Amino acid sequence: MLESFRYNDGCVIARSAEAKGLGIGMGAPYYQVREQMRRQGVVARSSNYTLYADISNRVMRVMAEMLPGIEVYSIDEAWGDMTGFADPAELGRSIRNRLAHEIGMPVxxxxxxxxxxxxxxxxxxxxxxxxxxxxxxxxxxxxxxxxxxxxxxxxxxxxxxxxxxxxxxxxxxxxxxxxxxxxxxxxxxxxxxxxxxxxxxxxxxxxxxxxxPPKEAICSSKMFGARQTELQPIREALAAYVARAAEKLRAQNSLCSTIQVGLQTQLADRNGPRFADAITLALPSPTDDTREILAVAQRGLGQIYRPGYPFSKCSILLMNLSQRGELTPDLFAPKPRHGAARLMAVIDQINRREGRGTVRIGRVPATPVWAMRREMLSQRYTTRWDEIIGVRG
Missing domain, CATH: 1.10.150.20 (5' to 3' exonuclease, C-terminal subdomain)
Structure with a gap:
């Protein structure tokens, strides 16, 4: 059985070696390769970010236990310090075997x-x-x-x-x-x-x-699972995207001074109405507080929204970033909310441990109508009790 993962159930974004060998191209629209995949026995799965993040955290914890230091490079890659070990290759085999045995993850x-x-x-x-x-x-x-x-x-x-x-x-x-x-x-x-x-x-x-180095700009944007004409669900989506961008901002210890909010229809659809606009807004003062960024972003969205258009995407871009402590505070700028830094840190900690979205902005529903399509989602068997793998005797 081969696997080919797809984003928003729209295109191929990851392929097994076998799927590559069958000529399934990276980024290929799913509808174009669906019949080929069916004939050749390729199994398609929707993107499962909750599962990926949890497995990644488990792998990193094992590495941290076996090495004096690790540096996480990406969701599926890390550096490990092997200084002082007489046989690094044997240590590498021990790490690999433990990850395979305890997590079932080949590395x-x-x-x-x-x-x-x-x-x-x-x-x-x-x-x-x-x-x-x-x-x-x-x-x-x-x-x-x-x-x-x-x-x-x-x-x-x-x-x-x-x-x-x-x-x-x-x-x-x-x-x-x-x-x-x-x-x-x-x-x-x-x-x-x-x-x-x-x-x-x-x-x-x-x-x-x-x-x-820290990113000079941070963007969060996804295509909606279904096109949206009403402002309310788009506001919900923007709130979710702002929360994610602010999380990335805090992870690199940066503050944001300027944001850009974008909204567009499906521009590739030549038969339907097309519209795209963006607005750039300055924040009252540099911040990493999700609430402060979101308040300005929602105001910007209200200015560029046009009723009746079938919107397919909105975006938030954090710009004019600076590292915390490198700017002299403006004496006339509003002071940060009391306890904001501690609150954001606690939210990030809970979401890292329990899964992204465990604590979220109140505007964002648990099952949004704009969420990306994931009709072929595999089980989130490590983070949800109702999807845990069952074994029959």
Whole structure:
């Protein structure tokens, strides 16, 4: 049985290796590949973010128990500090086995002296079954062997556009990128590509717990599950999106000074009425308080809403971000609500532990009419009692 996941039941956003081999393309509209998937036995599932987040948290907790330090990179990836361990590969196998036994989650483990090399080792560990899912790439000889085999497009930080530009310089493998002139790379691509090349040479340029820089803007937006003509459900959706954006804002310890609210119909529908508008508004003072941001956002939505149009999407964009403490407060700006920081921290903590949306804005209903379509949702068996897996004797 193969699986292909889809967002809002509209397009393919993730594929198993088998589904890829059958030619099911990333981003393909579901209605175009539905019959092909049926013929070939591909099982489609709607996006299940609650389940993904819970499994991710369980994986990270196990890693934190087995390593002196971890740095969570994304929902399905983390760095682990193996400094001082005599046999890192054996530790990697122990982590992998425990995750498989306790959580049922298969993972790949890449080990090396720099983050970029470790990422490449992880790619190889998943690609070649002979590694057993764990590859120790700390030995320089093994490093060179893999670098000569790995396409440059598989190097962390090298996207499709960068890979095309590197190909014009006759750089097609990770080894060729590592050996290329540093000055030329910096002049052509900037300091990030230079740092990547140095990391491939074994020179650590990205420290542990040195994650990506704070985002300069944060956006939260989704297509509605069904088009909305009334203002009330759109206000509900905007409230949910603002809450999510503010959560991301607090996670990077930033404050927001300006927001942009957007609203649009399905612009690709040439037969129906089309409308799109956005409004940019300044906040009274920099804040990360969901309530303060939402109050201004709802005012902006009221200004751009037009009755009668079948709207398919709204969005909130947080802009003009600053790190907490780096700006001098305006003496004439309204003071933050008493206890706002503590309240937001408690809400974020509860939602991380119990699942996103456990504590939510009162305007957002439990089962909104605008929610994205997920008619083929798999069970949220780790977070909901009514969906837990049952075993019959």
């Amino acid at each position: 790949g483990v890449g080990i090396s002296t720099t983050k970029t090399l470790a990422k490449l080792a992880n790619w190889a560990a998943k690609k070649w079954k002979a590694t057993g899912g764990v590859l120790d790439l700390t030995d320089p000889i093994r490093q060179e062997k893999l670098l000569r085999l790995a396409p440059v497009s598989e190097v962390w930080g090298v996207g499709h556009r960068s890979a095309a530009k590197l190909a014009a310089l006759k750089i097609s493998t990770a080894w060729e990128l590592a050996q290329f002139d540093i000055g030329t790379l910096r002049k052509t691509f900037g300091v990030t590509m230079e740092r990547t090349s140095r990391e491939l040479r074994g020179v650590s340029c990205i420290g542990f717990n040195e994650g990506p």
